[in-house]
Amino acid sequence: MISTETLWRDIEAIREQAPLVHNITNFVVMNTTANALLSLGASPVMAHAADEVEEMVGLASALVVNIGTLSQMWVDSMAKAIPAAAARTIPIVFDPVGAGATRFRTESCLRLMGLAQPTVIRGNASEIMALAGAQVQTRGVDSGAAVDDAQGAARQLAHQWQCVVVVSGASDLITDGEALWWVDNGHAMMPRVTGLGCTASALVGAFCAVNDQPLTAAAHAMSTLGICGELAAESSVGPGSLQVAVIDALYGLTREEVERRLRVRG
Amino acid sequence: MISTETLWRDIEAIREQAPLVHNITNFVVMNTTANALLSLGASPVMAHAADEVEEMVGLASALVVNIGTLSQMWVDSMAKAIPAAAARTIPIVFDPVGAGATRFRTESCLRLMGLAQPTVIRGNASEIMALAGAQVQTRGVDSGAAVDDAQGAARQLAHQWQCVVVVSGASDLITDGEALWWVDNGHAMMPRVTGLGCTASALVGAFCAVNDQPLTAAAHAMSTLGICGELAAESSVGPGSLQVAVIDALYGLTREEVERRLRVRG
Amino acid sequence: MISTETLWRDIEAIREQAPLVHNITNFVVMNTTANALLSLGASPVMAHAADEVEEMVGLASALVVNIGTLSQMWVDSMAKAIPAAAARTIPIVFDPVGAGATRFRTESCLRLMGLAQPTVIRGNASEIMALAGAQVQTRGVDSGAAVDDAQGAARQLAHQWQCVVVVSGASDLITDGEALWWVDNGHAMMPRVTGLGCTASALVGAFCAVNDQPLTAAAHAMSTLGICGELAAESSVGPGSLQVAVIDALYGLTREEVERRLRVRG
Numbered sequence: 029m030i031s032t033e034t035l036w037r038d039i040e041a042i043r044e045q046a047p048l049v050h051n052i053t054n055f056v057v058m059n060t061t062a063n064a065l066l067s068l069g070a071s072p073v074m075a076h077a078a079d080e081v082e083e084m085v086g087l088a089s090a091l092v093v094n095i096g097t098l099s100q101m102w103v104d105s106m107a108k109a110i111p112a113a114a115a116r117t118i119p120i121v122f123d124p125v126g127a128g129a130t131r132f133r134t135e136s137c138l139r140l141m142g143l144a145q146p147t148v149i150r151g152n153a154s155e156i157m158a159l160a161g162a163q164v165q166t167r168g169v170d171s172g173a174a175v176d177d178a179q180g181a182a183r184q185l186a187h188q189w190q191c192v193v194v195v196s197g198a199s200d201l202i203t204d205g206e207a208l209w210w211v212d213n214g215h216a217m218m219p220r221v222t223g224l225g226c227t228a229s230a231l232v233g234a235f236c237a238v239n240d241q242p243l244t245a246a247a248h249a250m251s252t253l254g255i256c257g258e259l260a261a262e263s264s265v266g267p268g269s270l271q272v273a274v275i276d277a278l279y280g281l282t283r284e285e286v287e288r289r290l291r292v293r294g
Numbered sequence: 295m296i297s298t299e300t301l302w303r304d305i306e307a308i309r310e311q312a313p314l315v316h317n318i319t320n321f322v323v324m325n326t327t328a329n330a331l332l333s334l335g336a337s338p339v340m341a342h343a344a345d346e347v348e349e350m351v352g353l354a355s356a357l358v359v360n361i362g363t364l365s366q367m368w369v370d371s372m373a374k375a376i377p378a379a380a381a382r383t384i385p386i387v388f389d390p391v392g393a394g395a396t397r398f399r400t401e402s403c404l405r406l407m408g409l410a411q412p413t414v415i416r417g418n419a420s421e422i423m424a425l426a427g428a429q430v431q432t433r434g435v436d437s438g439a440a441v442d443d444a445q446g447a448a449r450q451l452a453h454q455w456q457c458v459v460v461v462s463g464a465s466d467l468i469t470d471g472e473a474l475w476w477v478d479n480g481h482a483m484m485p486r487v488t489g490l491g492c493t494a495s496a497l498v499g500a501f502c503a504v505n506d507q508p509l510t511a512a513a514h515a516m517s518t519l520g521i522c523g524e525l526a527a528e529s530s531v532g533p534g535s536l537q538v539a540v541i542d543a544l545y546g547l548t549r550e551e552v553e554r555r556l557r558v559r560g
Numbered sequence: 561m562i563s564t565e566t567l568w569r570d571i572e573a574i575r576e577q578a579p580l581v582h583n584i585t586n587f588v589v590m591n592t593t594a595n596a597l598l599s600l601g602a603s604p605v606m607a608h609a610a611d612e613v614e615e616m617v618g619l620a621s622a623l624v625v626n627i628g629t630l631s632q633m634w635v636d637s638m639a640k641a642i643p644a645a646a647a648r649t650i651p652i653v654f655d656p657v658g659a660g661a662t663r664f665r666t667e668s669c670l671r672l673m674g675l676a677q678p679t680v681i682r683g684n685a686s687e688i689m690a691l692a693g694a695q696v697q698t699r700g701v702d703s704g705a706a707v708d709d710a711q712g713a714a715r716q717l718a719h720q721w722q723c724v725v726v727v728s729g730a731s732d733l734i735t736d737g738e739a740l741w742w743v744d745n746g747h748a749m750m751p752r753v754t755g756l757g758c759t760a761s762a763l764v765g766a767f768c769a770v771n772d773q774p775l776t777a778a779a780h781a782m783s784t785l786g787i788c789g790e791l792a793a794e795s796s797v798g799p800g801s802l803q804v805a806v807i808d809a810l811y812g813l814t815r816e817e818v819e820r821r822l823r824v825r826g
Binding site (some may be wrong): 103133167219 | 296312316321324325328329338340341342343344346350353354533537540541543544545547
Binding site (some may be wrong): 067 | 587664728753755796799804
């Protein structure tokens, strides 16, 4: 189980090493994702051209693939980047935005996951259930199901792909198919900011870059974002200021705040 | 004519139903558009791939098409989404960003509008005049004309396409070709924030999703954004903080503020 | 050498003329770049379609080309826009984001620069060294070298392309191959905000649009952004609020603040 000790060790490692996190992500969140990684201490790069993704992966310490505004060409680039990352054995984080909403999304996910084992899959309950083959309709990109409903699907998916699965929601579930942890950090206003789930995936990439235990790294990422969301909510009057304050909180996070706020269950 | 009563009914409906608004919009505003819709209470989805737009439209309560950073492939996807929305009779909001600035923009607009009657067209004065065939040069994406100058063009366009036309500016004009309303809400700093016009179009989509009278829904959207702009300006020192505060204001808007501030003319 | 006098003359010219700055830039920074230009007083347009870039360039007072999230199609559009700008003799600002990180980036830069002399090239130390053919590895899009290391490369590049070269960093270096100036404005937190380098390039475009001396215009742009970064840092608690406050500062900048803060060396 994670603790202030283990989490803070990773944050210090990110701040010292500034790992390069290569993101192939969606248009909606590129700015906020890059800013979240920079504020945490990582070094983000956004690059999606088929002509360069393999070479860029060669420089990176983690690859984060997010299909939020996918199109065929972008999926083809992701399909070049993923095996390149696997060949270098750097962590691969996969964010199946809107899986279950359209066939194109679900099928693109299965195609990409089939190319190389992801290290971590992070989605909302609907997305994880859709990937596990459950009959669920994702309502656009927002979940139509609760995290609890996705518990079986998450375990199944983790077993099937031999990876860690994160289901984010009011409480976040993290499992490798055997262990199953809950992170209770976060704030009710967070789902009203677009793309904080995508930010979570990017942070998972940064933590995996400095910690070779993906279950631990993913739990560190989710609790870090949750704690920063709580801190941000205290100085925010709505989702606009919350988005800004989450970035600030990632920059200023102290060990004391982690110690005071970390809420995880085994 | 709209009133606090009619406007507030729609806001409560959006907050309760969280209608899914499918946006095919430009890269500049995707983040702020999604956040504005989330803060108001709607559920945004951004999806533009030819492979999925028809299926995504099938889940949506409104389609918003915005050509701000158009390219041929994106226009082709819009050309698939629009008839799909028409077939389901969900509202279609069309934002002709930069119409009149280049032939490609003007011609793409006419092509898209020819595929299915838009429910609402929202643009600035130059854009509306360009669509009506008036000799006007749009200066990039900013208007080179005043709203008053576009009054005839707006009426003509509304008649021609049997739709509602919104011309936004210092005061916003809303017409279905017969009735002609003015919304006097807003703040002089708003044009210094990129994409608040695009936000307006997205909000028109959300209001049309819960109100089948497009003239009323469009007036509700424009006055809501104008009122939130006024509220935001009170706590802002420049366009950066204004952009953030508008999102906050959409989240926190109360009936009392609407009552105090709503300024419309028939 | 620049002074408060020369800088303030340009700022007033931008605020009065609102020059149209055509940006073909990356997805990460489109929103913040447009907002920075609007706040300064310029009129931004983002347009990248091969079908319209030449016509849009025909309306613009400056062209800013930034390869941050390049792909083949975007480079092809840049390759149409650049000669069109050269034919009209409007200033061309080139931002070689990530040059040296991948062959595709370095080669695309050389292809684009070969089409027409840029007016100003602005990059970080690694990027400028990579363009000058030095053996340096750009680490993603962040510099792996200090500005001092790039002094020779900057001079060489300026001679070779007969243009002005800006190397941004803790202090910014600006040279036309002969004169070499340093701008010492700025704040240590600025590199933690994504895309402030891209903002710098866009501001160089705005200043070049009103000042036909590119060396002076580039120094004005770099010191303006640096001063606004200092002002912003005073009211910010992290990179999130800094990004917002920089936009505000560009809007509210006064001659008094310029006078108090401008720090340049010949």
